[in-house]
Amino acid sequence: MAHSHQQHHGHEHPRQPVGGCGGCPGCSCESTGLNLTGPEEKSWVWKDHWLLIASALLTLCLIVIDAIDQIDLSPYLRVPLYVAAYLAAAYPVLLEAGRELKAGNVFNEFSLMSLATFGAFYLGEYAEGVTVMLFYCIGELFQDAAVDHARRSIKKLLDIRPDRVTVERDGQTATVQAAEVKIGEIIRIKPDEKVALDGVLLSPQADFNTAALTGESKPDTRRAGEPVLAGMINGRTACTIRVTAAYADTVLSRVLHLVEDATARKSKVQLFITRFARIYTPAVILLALLIIAMPYFFVADYQFDQWFYRALVFLVLSCPCALVISIPLGYFGGIGLASRHGVLFKGANYLDALRQIDCVVLDKTGTLTRGVFKVAELIPAEAIDPAELLAGVIALERHSNHPIARALLEFAPQADAGVKATDLREIPGRGLEGTIGGRQFQLGNPHWLAAEGIAVAPVSLETPQTVVALARDRQYLGCIIIADELKPDAKQAVAGLKAAHLQTVVLSGDRGTLVEALGRELQVDAACGDLLPQDKLAKVQALVDAGHKVAFVGDGVNDAPAIALAQVGIAMGGLGSDGTIEVADVVIQNDQPSKLLTALQVSHLTRNVVVQNIALAMGVKGIVLLLGGFGMATLWEAVFADVGVALLAILNAVRLQRQKLS
Structure with missing residues (x-):
């Protein structure tokens, strides 16, 4: 639980109400997060609830005895036994109701269940009164177990740091x-x-x-x-x-804190349900009173006990626990499911927000590409041996720390064997000059060589990739094309986004021709290069102003402003900057763009489970409430409808945590 009612009200409770504070109608606590780093709570076991088990066994025996005509149990024995069975099951609920009442919280599920069961005893329906409370408490245990499972599954996922x-x-x-x-x-x-x-x-x-x-x-x-x-x-x-x-x-510590925070951030649905529960409970108590009072003025043969019984059925059915626990559990399950697949949502609200996007904007370097230069092609001039071209390039780049130099050295580390460059001089923004074997060499941007009057090949000027060209004594020897390698799953990611009918845009600070070529290769809807950080921000702002729900995916510090502006900011967490990860709403841990599809799938699965639970709880309760109002449902149907719906909703939420993703 996020925190105990003891912290809020200043007293100790015998047991935690399901859903933590904020799940209980009438409670004013705000948090519904799961405490993942506090002291380890003892997992509940049946032996810790022997009074409840004893109550169930005694109640079952009394119901069997009542059903046997040959046994006529004295009221002086029958009533005390039912009272004993009731108190064994109900004492935590009665204590909780008393404390909430003392704290000024009159309308809550504990007082609601207490009123309903007291009413049943008043009408002489002892078996029904005990059973209502018994099933309510058993339902609470299952709900506690589901919450415990959600907390432990996430904690187990994160508790992997050796100390x-x-x-x-x-x-x-x-x-x-x-x-x-x-x-x-x-x-x-x-x-x-x-x-x-x-x-x-x-x-x-x-x-x-x-x-x-x-x-x-x-x-x-x-x-x-x-x-x-x-x-x-x-x-x-x-x-x-x-x-x-x-x-x-460490990165793992950041992951731990991100998921901790995520369980405490509510979605709009959770916030609505919390507000709804606080209005809902006093409203149904008022309606129950009206069910008792109003027929007196309109029904000729008015019988108080008959309408009082219908009001009790209404009260039992109105308990909103299926909603207030299954919905947070659904979001916790979604966060845990995504975490197991390398995607961290910083809050349940981002699970909802991601489902609503219609445009995904992607950075290029580090997001769609590896951000590591690789030699793509050697293009020697006519009559020039490729080995000669490569030896001259490597000799000049041997002592450079530039990323392009590292790519060339990795491609052919020994290509300059026996070749030594001297008098090296760097021309900022242009390239290198040096002497090899008494001859003058120039290496760098082909446009620089062309400006120096060297007749470079057209291919070196027209290709969109990074190109280094080599000249000897002002004679062009050839060029080497350097490419930022595309991530293996980049095409899969873009294809999946387009299949989901999402608009795809690539924004980058790299050369426009290079970015446009990448866009054509990936078949994105738009690609734009030569952008400064403020230019990226302006592009995203334009999309937002046009009415798009935008998700921005990036990894560098220059992406942080755009990530912060987008409806959903997504950071590549493996190599991404701390600042970018800090402002992002979703973090992809392994830098694979295809994990965007995983995040989208989890957001849709979570939403489906939440909607299913809301429809199930509201639909079944609405039908049985209507039947109860017309006297067509008893307390037995009411308690089975309430507990049964709650358990189905909980099982549906827990199912999400075990979901297999495609």
């Missing part, structure tokens, strides 16, 4: 608390051990299971210098990691 690590200090290894390890220290990860802290890999290579963070169980191979995140599980080879973040600042 102790093996750290290297002064040439020795020691096992210490993970929170004590400082940034820059080196920790050892044993085979099959969970990583406790974010860091960079020092070992040459290691395989990790990233399912806890990304929802993907496929092993992820990391090499020296690449990041390793808390929550990953090491493969079969021991490795070492240099710590880059404190225990409280």
Whole structure:
């Protein structure tokens, strides 16, 4: 539960009402979140409710005895036994009703059930009175179990951080608390051990299971210098990691806090149901009084007990617990389901908001592409050997830290064997100049070479990708095309969004020709490049002003303003900036754009479950309430309708947590 009624009213309760504060009609507490980080609550077991079991057994025996004509139980024994059975089941409810009444909360489900069962005893319907309370309490237990299951399933998902690590200090290894390890220290990860802290890999290579963070169980191979995140599980080879973040600042810690916050943020439906319950309960009590009083003026043969009984049926049926617990459970289930598949919703309200979008705006670099340069093609000039072209390029780029230089070196690390460049000079924004074997070389933007009077090939000027061209003694030798590699699932993601009838737009700060080419490849509705952060913001604002419900997906600091403006901001959380993740409403942990489809599917599934529960609860109760008003339903039907509908709604909500996604 988010917090106890004790914290709100200043007294201790014998048991928590279902749904936490805010789920109970008449309670003024606001939160309906699940406490995931507080002290572990003891899971309920049947032996903790022996009084309820005893009440059920005694009531069953008394009902059987009443049904046997040969047994005539004395009223002096029969009534006390029913009272004993009633008190055994009802004492927590009666205590709760008394405390709520003392706190000024007259209209709540506890007083409602107490009134209904007292009325049954007044009419001599002892079996019905006890059974109403008994089934209500059993229903409460099942609801408590469902809430407990929702909280534990999310907590189990998140409770994956080992608290102790093996750290290297002064040439020795020691096992210490993970929170004590400082940034820059080196920790050892044993085979099959969970990583406790974010860091960079020092070992040459290691395989990790990233399912806890990304929802993907496929092993992820990391090499020296690449990041390793808390929550990953090491493969079969021991490795070492240099710590880059404190225990409280790891990616996994951020995930934990995001999901904690998510369970406390209500959707519009939850907020409506909370307000509705506070109006609903006093309204049905007033209607019950009218059911008793109004017929006196219009019915010739008015019998108080008859209309009083109908009012009791009405009261029992009017209990809104199926609504106030199954709807939050539905949203908790959706948040947990998404988390297991590597998507974090920061609140139930964003589950609803994502379902309503009609336009998805995507950043390019880091969202649709890997953000890592790769050599796509070598195009040597006529009569030039490709190896000669490559050797000259690598010799000039050997000592550069530019991303393009790294891509070239990874493509052909030994291409410049025996070749040495001297007198290197960088021309800012243009390229490099240097001497190789006494001859002058120029490497860089082909437009720069063309401006210098060098006859470069048209292909180097026309291609939308990044191009580096090489000239020797002002003679063009060829060019190399560098491409930012498209993520493997980018096409799948865009195709899925279009299949869902969503407009797709790509906005990027990269060159317009490059972005437009990418847009044509992905078949998006619009693609625009050469945008500064304020330009992206203006584009998103224009879409919003045009009446679109926009989701913006990005990863960089420059995307943060647009993410904040969109109806739903979605951040790529694996490599995304902290600022972007902070302002986003949804975080995709493994940077896969196809997880957008997962998020959309979860939002629709959650909405379906919530709507089904509302329709079920309101529909069945409405029908039986009408029958009860005309005397066609008894307390037996009322209690079965109330508890039965509540249990069906709860089971439907719990089903969502186990849903398999396509």
